[in-house]
Amino acid sequence: MNSYHLVCPANYLNQSLNHEDEDAKALSDNAFLLFFQEWQKITDAKWWIDNRTTNVREISIRIKEITDTLS
Secondary structure (H helix, E strand, O other), X not given: OOOHHHHHHHXXXXXXOXXXXXXXXXXXXXXHHHHHHHHHOOOOOHHHHHOOOOOHHHHHHHHHHHHXXXX
C-alpha cells in the first residue's frame, strides 16, 4: 500500500485535534506514534494493506483504541 494513502489522512486527523492540556496532547502523540509503528508491521496491520481505502474515520477509531490502552 502506498504510504501516502495512510499518512495524509492520519496527519490530517492529528492536525485537526484539539487537546485539553499538554498531558492529553502527549497521550495523543504517543497513540499516533504507536499507530504508525503498528502500520509498519505487515503482519499486525495486514488489513490496511488489504483494504486500500482506509479513511480518516477508520484511522480515528484505531487511534482511539490505542489511546484507551495507554490511559
